[in-house]
Amino acid sequence: MTEQRPHTSTMSTPPPAPIRWPAEAIWEAVAPLLPGFTVEVLPTVDSTNTELMRRFRAAGPAAAEPVLLVAEQQSAGRGRRGRAWQSRTGDSLTFSLGMALQPADWSGLSLAVGISIAESLQPQVPATDQPRIRLKWPNDLWLADAQGERKLAGILVETASWGELRYVVIGVGINVRTLALTPAPQLDDQPAALAPAALQDILPGIDVAQALALVAAPLVQAVQAFGLFGFAPFQARFAARDALAGRAVQLSDGTEGMAHGVGENGALLVHTAAGMKEITSSEVSVRPVFPGSARPC
Numbered sequence: 001m002t003e004q005r006p007h008t009s010t011m012s013t014p015p016p017a018p019i020r021w022p023a024e025a026i027w028e029a030v031a032p033l034l035p036g037f038t039v040e041v042l043p044t045v046d047s048t049n050t051e052l053m054r055r056f057r058a059a060g061p062a063a064a065e066p067v068l069l070v071a072e073q074q075s076a077g078r079g080r081r082g083r084a085w086q087s088r089t090g091d092s093l094t095f096s097l098g099m100a101l102q103p104a105d106w107s108g109l110s111l112a113v114g115i116s117i118a119e120s121l122q123p124q125v126p127a128t129d130q131p132r133i134r135l136k137w138p139n140d141l142w143l144a145d146a147q148g149e150r151k152l153a154g155i156l157v158e159t160a161s162w163g164e165l166r167y168v169v170i171g172v173g174i175n176v177r178t179l180a181l182t183p184a185p186q187l188d189d190q191p192a193a194l195a196p197a198a199l200q201d202i203l204p205g206i207d208v209a210q211a212l213a214l215v216a217a218p219l220v221q222a223v224q225a226f227g228l229f230g231f232a233p234f235q236a237r238f239a240a241r242d243a244l245a246g247r248a249v250q251l252s253d254g255t256e257g258m259a260h261g262v263g264e265n266g267a268l269l270v271h272t273a274a275g276m277k278e279i280t281s282s283e284v285s286v287r288p289v290f291p292g293s294a295r296p297c
Contacts, residue, residue: 019072019090022213026068029217033224034099036065045069046076048096049156049171056098056169060162066099068216072208093174093208097219101168101227107280108231108266109223110139110157113170115237116222117141117153120215121174121199132202134243137259137268137286141174142243143197149243150197151175170223172215174199176208232264244268248289251279256289 023039031037045051048069055063073089103109114135122133133152134142141153156171178200199206225233239245244259249270251257257272267278268286279286 019207019209021070021209023070025213026216030068030220034066034220037067037220038065039068039070041070041072043071044073044075045071047071047074047171048094049158049169050076052096052098052169053158053160056160056162056167061165064098064100064162064165064167066097066220068095068097068220070095070212090208091175091177093176093211094172095212095216096169096171097223098167098169099223100165101223102166103227103230105230105265106159108234108262109168109170109226110155111135111137111238111262111266112222112226112231112234113155113157113172113219114139114141115234115241116219117155117172117174117215118241119237120218121211122202131241133241135238135241136243136288137262138266143201144243145197145201152197152199168223170219172219174211174215176200176206176211230264231266235262235264238262244286244288249286250289252285259286 021039021041023041027037027039042048042051048071052063052067052069071094074094118131118133118135118141122131130144132144134144134149136142136149136151139155139157140151141155142149143152153172153174158169158171160167160169175196175198178198199211222234239261242259242261245261247259249257249259251270255270255272255277257270257277260269260271260276262268263278265278267280270277270279270286
C-alpha cells in the first residue's frame with residue numbers, strides 16, 4: 001500500500017503590478033525648455049533629495065545637469081527640519097528635481113513650488129468656492145474637507161554650491177492612496193486627531209504615475225520662472241490658496257498673532273502685540289491655533 005501524504009497548498013500574495021511611469025512623456029514636454037534634462041526612476045533609495053545632493057557633492061558641475069529623480073519607495077525620506085517621511089510603494093509620490101539655478105533672491109521658492117503643485121492637482125476652482133487644496137506656509141499643501149484641514153503634501157528645498165555654481169534640489173512628497181489603504185503616520189503641522197489626506201480623496205482612482213504626469217512639467221516651468229523673476233509674480237496666486245490668512249497663529253518662539261498673507265519676498269506677515277512681523281522660513285515654524293487644541297509645550 002502506498003502511503004498517502006496529506007496535500008497542502010500555499011497561497012502567496014501576487015506581486016504588485018509594475019508602475020508605468022510616464023518618463024518619456026515628461027521628458028518630451030520638459031527637454032525643449034530645459035536642455036540636458038533627464039528622468040530617472042529608482043525602485044528604492046534612502047531619499048531622492050539625499051541622492052541628488054550626494055551626486056552633486058561628489059562630482060560638482062558634472063552632476064548638475066537637470067534631472068527628475070523618482071523613487072518608488074524611500075527608506076529614509078526627509079521633511080523640513082529633518083523629520084521623516086516614509087511610504088510603501090504606490091502609497092505616495094516621492095521625487096526630487098535637481099538643477100542649476102541662479103535667482104537674485106531665493107526667498108519664496110518653496111511657496112512657488114507649492115503653488116505649481118496645487119494648481120496642477122486642482123486647476124479649476126469655481127469663483128464662489130474656496131479651493132480644496134490650500135497652501136500652508138512655508139512648505140505644505142493641505143486638503144480641506146469635512147474632516148478638517150489635513151496634510152496632503154510636503155516640500156523640501158535644499159541648495160549647494162560648487163564655486164560660482166548654485167545647485168538646487170526640490171523634494172516633493174504627495175500622499176496619493178486613500179486613507180483606507182494607507183496606515184497614516186502623524187505628520188507635521190496638523191492636529192493629532194487628524195490623519196493625513198490623500199490625493200484619491202479629491203481625484204478618485206488616481207495613482208502615483210498619473211500624479212507625476214500632472215505635476216512634473218508645470219513644476220519645471222514654475223522653477224524657471226522663479227529663477228528669472230523671483231516670488232513677486234506668484235504672490236497673488238499664493239494668496240488665493242493661503243490656508244493661514246486671517247487666522248490666529250503661534251510662532252515657534254511662543255509669539256502669537258494674526259496671519260496677514262505673504263509679502264513680495266515670500267515672508268509670512270504676522271500682526272503681533274509688538275506690531276507687524278515678517279517671518280522667514282529659516283526663523284520659525286508656524287502652526288495655526290486650532291480652537292480647543294493644546295498649546296505646544
